Amino acid sequence: MTAQRQERNVSRSGYGFRPGIALIGFLAVLASLAALAGFSSAAGAQTTERVIVNRYTGLAIEGYDPVAYFADARAALGRPEFEASEAGAVWRFRNESNRASFVAHPEIYGPQFGGYDPMDIARGVTYAGNPRLWLIVGQRLYLFGREEHRDAFAADPARRLREAKERWPALEQELAR
Template identity: 50%
Template sequence: MTDFRFRLARRIVPTLAALALGLGGLAGASAGTLQLDGIALGEVGLTERIVTDRISGVAIGGYDPVAYFAAGRPVAGSADFQLVWNGAAWRFANEGNMAAFAADPGVFAPAFGGYDAGAVGRGVAAAGDPRVFAIAGERLYLFRDGASRDDFLTSPRRAATAEAAWPALEAGLMR
């Protein structure tokens, strides 16, 4: 019964969140964490399209997605600077990075929801390690290990192959 309720919550909460946003019913909890009726919307993984911690709902291991571009390296985010986008909680190192992400999340969010870009090209959903990354073509890519990253970066066709494979893989994750 608990599993059923969890699956039901995964479907209902995003719908309620969207409705609340439309009605202006969302209130900030503390320092950027969005809540709906006392439920922190980043506290459970609401989507499989983004690599999240199954317990906390935090995307990409809690690393700040903007810092990859601003600092050129992974930087741990803080629960003090957190917002929910696309059903996942995203953490940031500072308020400026959180504001930049809020203004245009698609620029900073990792390609393929943080799944290993090389594996995506082979039709496999393998979580990327946020410490193993590359920025190519102004996109952030995560990889499960250095070998996958090196293989991906050695061929310009790998990105196109992954882009072509992602829609079917993403659809399968949402079932």
């Protein structure tokens, strides 16, 4: 750009402001914010705990009653007056009977793999399961991060469990750090 054209651009906008450059800068800021938003939502879904716990409330499986999956065949929120602590997490229940069942047998009623999606475990990664996407297979509760994962798991649970169980010890050890 010649010195004359540069001076003309400065005189039109006052301080050398060029709309094209400003737009590019603005778009770069938006792209950065979008990338950060995408990163933070993924980071919020992943966790570094052996049992998935909401970092703000301390609740396991977002406050859903783990026994209700078995007793009522549905995902149901627990109540604050019926809580128990197990594996470093606070678990909520719909009633005292569900609480007592869980306290007696947390290994049965608690979600397998700490609430992580078993399809992701089989791939060697830990991704939080959603308490509203679940299956009971072999009298054990499994939570899934996506519907497609639940459907694929249901199609061949023996194979998927074998794959997840092979990877789980190393992943669990990594989570313990």
